[in-house]
Amino acid sequence: MFLREFLRAPFTVGAVAPSGGPLADLVTTAVPREGSPLVVELGPGTGAFTEIIQRRLAGRGHHLAIEVNERFAERLAARYPQVEVAVADARALSETLAERGHHQADVIVSGLPWAAFTAERQGDLLAAITGALAPHGAFTTFAYTHTRWAGPARRLRRSLNLRFEEVVVSRTLWANLPPAFVYFCRRPRVPARPYAVAS
Numbered sequence: 001m002f003l004r005e006f007l008r009a010p011f012t013v014g015a016v017a018p019s020g021g022p023l024a025d026l027v028t029t030a031v032p033r034e035g036s037p038l039v040v041e042l043g044p045g046t047g048a049f050t051e052i053i054q055r056r057l058a059g060r061g062h063h064l065a066i067e068v069n070e071r072f073a074e075r076l077a078a079r080y081p082q083v084e085v086a087v088a089d090a091r092a093l094s095e096t097l098a099e100r101g102h103h104q105a106d107v108i109v110s111g112l113p114w115a116a117f118t119a120e121r122q123g124d125l126l127a128a129i130t131g132a133l134a135p136h137g138a139f140t141t142f143a144y145t146h147t148r149w150a151g152p153a154r155r156l157r158r159s160l161n162l163r164f165e166e167v168v169v170s171r172t173l174w175a176n177l178p179p180a181f182v183y184f185c186r187r188p189r190v191p192a193r194p195y196a197v198a199s
Contacts, residue, residue: 023142023176028052030107030138030184036061037106040097040132042090043067047076049111050083064100066090091121093128104134110141115152122156130163130188138186139164145172145179163189 031039031053039057044050044065053063064084067073077085088096090112097103108129114122129139147153160167165187172181 022173023180023182024048024052026170026173027111027140027142027182028056028109030109030140031056032107033058034060038062038064038102038104039107039109040093040105041065041109041111042093042129043111043113044076044085045069045072045111047079049109050076050080053109054080054082061106062102064097064102064105066093066096091124091128093132097132104137105132106134106137108133108137108139110139112141114141114143114156115147115150117152119152119155122152122159126159126163130190133188135187137188138184139188140182140184142180142182145181148181157183160185165189 028049031037033056037057038061039053041049041053041063044067050063050065057063059082062084063082064086065073065076065080066086066088067076068087068089070087073085073087076083084100086096086100090110097105110129112125117125133139143153143156157167160183164185166185168184170182170184172179
């Protein structure tokens with residue numbers, strides 16, 4: 001299914017296979033094991049991160065998954081009935097939260113294909129994320145190692161540094177296919193520094 005959806009819409013799916021277990025474990029470590037956090041998952045796809053988030057929450061808090069692909073969203077909702085699934089564009093994150101009675105997310109976990117996005121779309125997405133993230137919140141996302149030096153990946157790194165006070169890069173997960181690494185971002189700057197600097 002993942003390959004079929006990639007061939008159908010490569011710029012929204014962005015990969016030919018779901019993320020592996022080690023990557024899912026690492027990218028979801030920001031989800032606290034205590035309290036009742038609001039965790040927002042962007043681009044959950046077939047649920048590689050969803051399962052681990054649910055395991056970490058263990059029935060606590062609230063898990064909202066935002067997926068633009070209707071087929072993925074339908075499958076996700078059927079597989080994880082305890083997760084609230086919204087078919088929406090992540091750029092409308094604040095509106096999607098408000099429609100469901102939420103104000104800010106404690107954790108945002110992203111499976112979005114950043115390298116497939118234009119500078120404008122990257123900027124719009126990051127503005128939506130920082131605008132919806134609580135001041136104490138955490139944002140995590142990943143990138144593939146082989147794209148690290150490509151223009152979109154370098155732009156993403158610069159933009160993250162502009163929009164967050166703290167950006168930590170994980171080790172490379174060579175066991176993932178393809179190898180990947182994770183960005184851990186905290187203390188969003190709202191409003192961010194001028195985006196033109198990161199273009």
